[in-house]
Amino acid sequence: xxxxxxxxxxxxxxxxxxxxxxxxxxxxxxxxxxxxxxxxxxxxxxxxxxxxxxxxxxxxxxxxxxxxxxxxxx
Numbered sequence: 001x002x003x004x005x006x007x008x009x010x011x012x013x014x015x016x017x018x019x020x021x022x023x024x025x026x027x028x029x030x031x032x033x034x035x036x037x038x039x040x041x042x043x044x045x046x047x048x049x050x051x052x053x054x055x056x057x058x059x060x061x062x063x064x065x066x067x068x069x070x071x072x073x074x
């Protein structure tokens with residue numbers, strides 16, 4: 001991730017993919033707040049690159065909703 005942050009523009013879709021993956025790992029580990037933070041970073045980037053109907057945007061929105069539900073259940 002560090003290399004991508006240095007080499008790619010801050011709004012590059014590969015950066016968003018990395019944030020999504022990190023968010024999913026945190027979700028798996030039960031670290032829902034960290035998962036949410038990373039997924040929100042991914043969504044912000046995806047929304048600058050794609051329109052709201054793009055499957056990446058929809059996927060991350062669904063992940064965020066899942067994580068928010070888990071946070072509310074705690």
